[in-house]
Amino acid sequence: MSTDAPLLALHGLVKRYGGLLVTDDVSLAIGRGEVHAIIGPNGAGKTTLINQIVGEVRSDQGRIELGGSDVTRWPVHARARAGLGRSYQITSIIPEFSVLENVLLAVQSVRGHNFRFWSPATALPQLVEPAEACLQLVGLLGLRDRSAGLLAYGQQRQLELAMTLAIEPKVLLLDEPMAGLGPAETQEMIDALQAIKDRHAILLVEHDMHAVFSLASVCSVLVYGRIVFQGNPSDVKGSSVVRDAYLGDEELP
Amino acid sequence: MTSGATETATAKAETAVGASRAPAIAAIVLLAIGVAVPLYSAIADDSYTVALVSRMLVFALAAVGLNIALGFGGMVSFGHAMYMGFGAYAVLLLGTAGIVNGWLQLAILFAVVAVIAVVVGWIALRTQGIAFIMITLAFAQLFFFVFVSLKAYGGDEGMSLAQVSGFGPLTGNRIALYYSLLAALVVAVYGAHRLVGSRFGLVLRATRINERRVKAVGTPPLPYRLAAYVLSALVCALAGFFLANLTGFVSPAYLAWPVSGELIVMVVLGGVGTVVGPVVGAVGLLLLEEILKAITEHWMALFGPLIVVIVLVLRRGLWSMLPGTHGDDEKGTRS
Amino acid sequence: MSFDLLLTQILNGLQFGLLLFLMAAGLTLVFGIMSFINLAHGSLYMVGAYFAAVTFAHTDSFVLSVVVAVVALFVLGFILDRLGFSTLHKRDHLDQVLATFGVLLFANEAMRIIFGSTPLYMDTPAALSQPVQILGFNYPAYRGAIIVAGLLVALGLHILIDRTRVGMLIRAGASNRSMVSALGVNIGWLNSFIFALGAALAGLAGAMVGPILSIQPGMGEPILILTLVVIVIGGIGSIRGALFGALIVGIVDTLGRGVLPSLLFLVLDPATAAAAGPALASAGVYVLMAAVLAFKPEGLFPVKHT
Numbered sequence: 001m002s003t004d005a006p007l008l009a010l011h012g013l014v015k016r017y018g019g020l021l022v023t024d025d026v027s028l029a030i031g032r033g034e035v036h037a038i039i040g041p042n043g044a045g046k047t048t049l050i051n052q053i054v055g056e057v058r059s060d061q062g063r064i065e066l067g068g069s070d071v072t073r074w075p076v077h078a079r080a081r082a083g084l085g086r087s088y089q090i091t092s093i094i095p096e097f098s099v100l101e102n103v104l105l106a107v108q109s110v111r112g113h114n115f116r117f118w119s120p121a122t123a124l125p126q127l128v129e130p131a132e133a134c135l136q137l138v139g140l141l142g143l144r145d146r147s148a149g150l151l152a153y154g155q156q157r158q159l160e161l162a163m164t165l166a167i168e169p170k171v172l173l174l175d176e177p178m179a180g181l182g183p184a185e186t187q188e189m190i191d192a193l194q195a196i197k198d199r200h201a202i203l204l205v206e207h208d209m210h211a212v213f214s215l216a217s218v219c220s221v222l223v224y225g226r227i228v229f230q231g232n233p234s235d236v237k238g239s240s241v242v243r244d245a246y247l248g249d250e251e252l253p
Numbered sequence: 254m255t256s257g258a259t260e261t262a263t264a265k266a267e268t269a270v271g272a273s274r275a276p277a278i279a280a281i282v283l284l285a286i287g288v289a290v291p292l293y294s295a296i297a298d299d300s301y302t303v304a305l306v307s308r309m310l311v312f313a314l315a316a317v318g319l320n321i322a323l324g325f326g327g328m329v330s331f332g333h334a335m336y337m338g339f340g341a342y343a344v345l346l347l348g349t350a351g352i353v354n355g356w357l358q359l360a361i362l363f364a365v366v367a368v369i370a371v372v373v374g375w376i377a378l379r380t381q382g383i384a385f386i387m388i389t390l391a392f393a394q395l396f397f398f399v400f401v402s403l404k405a406y407g408g409d410e411g412m413s414l415a416q417v418s419g420f421g422p423l424t425g426n427r428i429a430l431y432y433s434l435l436a437a438l439v440v441a442v443y444g445a446h447r448l449v450g451s452r453f454g455l456v457l458r459a460t461r462i463n464e465r466r467v468k469a470v471g472t473p474p475l476p477y478r479l480a481a482y483v484l485s486a487l488v489c490a491l492a493g494f495f496l497a498n499l500t501g502f503v504s505p506a507y508l509a510w511p512v513s514g515e516l517i518v519m520v521v522l523g524g525v526g527t528v529v530g531p532v533v534g535a536v537g538l539l540l541l542e543e544i545l546k547a548i549t550e551h552w553m554a555l556f557g558p559l560i561v562v563i564v565l566v567l568r569r570g571l572w573s574m575l576p577g578t579h580g581d582d583e584k585g586t587r588s
Numbered sequence: 589m590s591f592d593l594l595l596t597q598i599l600n601g602l603q604f605g606l607l608l609f610l611m612a613a614g615l616t617l618v619f620g621i622m623s624f625i626n627l628a629h630g631s632l633y634m635v636g637a638y639f640a641a642v643t644f645a646h647t648d649s650f651v652l653s654v655v656v657a658v659v660a661l662f663v664l665g666f667i668l669d670r671l672g673f674s675t676l677h678k679r680d681h682l683d684q685v686l687a688t689f690g691v692l693l694f695a696n697e698a699m700r701i702i703f704g705s706t707p708l709y710m711d712t713p714a715a716l717s718q719p720v721q722i723l724g725f726n727y728p729a730y731r732g733a734i735i736v737a738g739l740l741v742a743l744g745l746h747i748l749i750d751r752t753r754v755g756m757l758i759r760a761g762a763s764n765r766s767m768v769s770a771l772g773v774n775i776g777w778l779n780s781f782i783f784a785l786g787a788a789l790a791g792l793a794g795a796m797v798g799p800i801l802s803i804q805p806g807m808g809e810p811i812l813i814l815t816l817v818v819i820v821i822g823g824i825g826s827i828r829g830a831l832f833g834a835l836i837v838g839i840v841d842t843l844g845r846g847v848l849p850s851l852l853f854l855v856l857d858p859a860t861a862a863a864a865g866p867a868l869a870s871a872g873v874y875v876l877m878a879a880v881l882a883f884k885p886e887g888l889f890p891v892k893h894t
Contacts, residue, residue, distance in 0.1 A: 054469065056465075075468075075473070076468040076469060077467075077468045077469075077471050077472055077473045078471075080468070080469055080470055080471035081471040086469050088469075092463060092465060092466045092469070093463070093466065094458075094459050094462050094463050094466065095462075096458075096462055097455075097458075097459070101455060104455060105455055105456065105459050105466075105467070105470060105472075106470040106471075108452050108455070108456070109470045109471035109472045110470075110471055114452045114453055114455075114456050114472065114477070115452075115453055115476075115480065116451055116452045116453055117444075117447065117448050117451050117453045117454070118447050118448075118451055119447075119451060119452075120447075120450035120451065121450060121451060121452045121454075121455050122450065124452075127452075163466075163470060166470070167470050167471050323682075329681060329682050329685060331685065376878050376881050376882055377881075379881055379882070379885035380820070380881060380885045380886075382623075382681060383619055383623070383625050383681060383824060384820050384824060384885075384887075386625065386681060386685060387816040387817070387819070387820050388820060388877070388881065390813060390816060391813060391816060391817050391820070391874055391877055392874065392878075394813050394874065395870070395871050395874035395875075398867065398870035398871060399867045399870070399871060401870075402865075402867035402870065403867070510809070510813070511693070514685075514686070514689045517682070517685070517686060517689075518686055518689075521682065521686060525682075551697055551700065551701050553693050553694070553696065553697035553700075554694055554697040554698060554701060556690075556693055556694075557690040557691060557692070557693035557694030557695075557697065558690060558694055559690070560686060560687070560689060560690030560693070561686075561687045561690040561691065561694075563686075564683050564686045564687045564690070565675070565683075565687065
């Protein structure tokens with residue numbers, strides 16, 4: 001476990017939609033080099049939790065700290081610039097752009113200002129080199145000029161990850177990165193995440209338990225918005241609380 | 254990652270399409286026609302053609318301007334005619350106030366339009382979708398009524414210019430006016446071409462397609478949208494400036510909301526988000542109007558349904574029918 | 589400015605506001621539920637006015653004229669949606685704007701072809717041509733009738749929306765379109781009904797305005813634009829917003845034109861006041877809209893979306 005101050009800390013997050021309590025007093029902390037997995041049955045509120053951390057949804061109560069700063073009231077883009085990267089469960093890229101342009105978009109957010117109207121972005125080495133490095137990391141460099149909308153699904157998920165990494169985040173929020181991937185692609189994704197995890201604090205929402213066991217050092221189980229278990233992934237299997245919550249919903253390997 | 258012969262083949266096919274010469278050739282042909290028209294008119298003693306083509310150039314310039322906001326930025330502004338109106342009225346109002354020098358008029362015009370566009374744009378951009386469209390329309394109406402109420406400047410009838418903008422020895426020179434308009438259009442189109450691939454252009458286009466993602470990578474959309482809106486307003490103002498000098502007449506009709514509607518039709522007809530499309534759309538629409546007017550005095554009864562047809566059928570616009578051209582609606586390289 | 593005159597202006601504003609409400613109610617429902625921008629809504633108003641004028645010219649019965657206009661527009665609206673507009677519901681806003689713009693141009697020209705450009709006039713119905721006594725002064729009975737009619741329609745809409753099954757579907761649709769469809773409601777027919785209802789209200793407005801304004805091609809667009817302002821101020825999809833927005837716009841616009849120029853003369857020199865008066869009066873509503881949007885972009889009474 002890292003002994004540095006946590007890069008991401010959640011304190012008592014609460015969120016209601018009308019009478020429905022979607023996030024029930026969620027707290028956790030993630031330090032550099034840690035992978036904290038969140039698992040739970042469908043409808044447990046995992047994506048809503050991520051949306052609150054990212055800033056797309058405003059929590060009713062609680063505090064979110066990023067690298068020590070209280071970002072609870074910050075807009076989405078400010079949190080991103082402060083080092084919060086997020087990948088989406090449903091792939092969110094720019095299909096009309098090339099693969100390279102997608103990553104350039106992310107790179108140029110964090111390098112200099114964008115009120116430049118003349119030079120083609122694809123010709124600027126200070127942008128292209130970091131972008132290509134990210135593509136190299138996820139194995140998409142060979143497809144850099146391909147239109148992103150023409151990529152296979154698995155490749156789009158990789159692009160999704162590349163864009164998230166391109167903003168040089170300290171914290172990564174990964175919302176089901178394995179969603180829809182076959183076994184080989186899942187392994188590739190796991191390998192990619194293994195390669196980078198030491199440099200970041202990662203919050204990983206996943207259903208794929210193989211990925212969780214391969215990557216996570218801590219696992220929280222979210223049921224009806226509440227964390228019912230937080231500890232070693234290997235202890236999850238043995239927990240009766242978790243078994244009761246999951247019965248019929250998920251397969252525990 | 255699986256890479257294979259099929260992928261390389263696809264990539265090759267795409268680069269072939271992207272490198273198609275058709276768009277460049279077509280653009281050069283259009284330019285050549287534009288250059289030749291005054292010469293033709295002088296030889297054939299046909300002033301009508303020059304006047305018509307000049308009008309087309311004015312609206313082509315305005316359409317290129319609107320395309321920056323609408324095509325690249327996705328902002329459906331139903332009020333851009335008001336910026337053309339400002340351009341036209343600047344010549345009248347400033348000229349009457351004793352400011353006759355054309356460059357000075359332009360400088361003041363741009364300063365004023367920039368301020369107004371920032372204010373209007375900022376208010377309008379607080380909304381989206383339907384509300385945005387309606388607000389831009391409402392603002393255009395506001396200024397329409399303001400100009401109508403200026404009785405001293407012709408009110409709702411409009412007024413002839415006492416003098417055109419002064420450009421030294423070229424003042425009043427119709428040839429110089431035409432070619433400077435053509436040059437302005439060429440510069441605008443080229444500028445749009447550079448804009449599209451620039452850092453700014455990338456952000457702007459991404460904001461139209463996937464705003465959520467843009468925010469998630471750390472870029473706030475608003476400053477870029479606002480800048481694009483202001484830039485497009487300035488280009489339209491320039492078009493209005495030319496219009497007043499061409500016709501020698503200024504009237505609130507230049508800001509009437511149907512004009513804003515026609516500008517949008519021009520952009521869509523030409524191809525939303527392409528670079529040369531707006532020019533084609535403007536020329537095409539005005540040509541269509543001329544043809545219809547020749548058929549019947551009730552040409553609007555044909556024009557209206559044709560617009561509906563254009564919208565429903567010509568989804569990608571005329572320019573996109575050339576191989577190798579794509580707007581941001583299409584996957585592929587853009588031109 | 590005498591008190592009587594001010595009161596007259598306020599009542600005129602109320603009357604204008606209720607007329608705008610008739611237009612805005614239909615438009616906001618169509619926007620809110622079907623996400624469909626219909627710039628041809630003003631054309632429906634115009635066609636309603638023409639229906640009424642023609643019926644009145646042939647029958648001399650004002651009541652019949654209004655009924656014909658309302659029914660004809662309901663049917664017309666239903667047919668328009670079933671046969672054409674429903675394809676536009678799925679398109680993006682840009683397409684809708686342009687297509688209905690084309691329809692609008694066509695409608696104006698069609699009226700010009702059929703009736704010519706010369707305005708038509710409707711007489712005020714005999715029963716309402718005398719002034720009535722309100723609070724000790726005279727007010728045209730016909731305008732008073734419009735106010736009454738407008739309030740009745742507002743009440744009727746309230747009952748329809750809040751107390752009937754159809755109304756419940758409408759409210760649900762405004763809040764969560766896809767859910768209503770998923771519940772098995774024939775969304776196509778519901779949409780067409782809503783569109784027809786909006787058209788009928790526009791027709792009613794057009795019919796009632798006949799005795800006050802001249803009926804001519806292009807009369808719909810100035811009203812349309814003000815209606816759009818009403819909806820933006822009130823909140824898209826919200827009937828309550830349409831009502832209050834319409835009343836606010838109606839009163840501000842009428843008072844602005846009636847009172848503001850006089851006020852300006854008190855403050856500014858005559859030449860400036862004479863020049864600025866009409867401009868500011870027309871601008872008043874738009875300034876109001878800008879102010880509302882600066883603080884509440886979603887309008888004053890927004891519909892909560894799920």
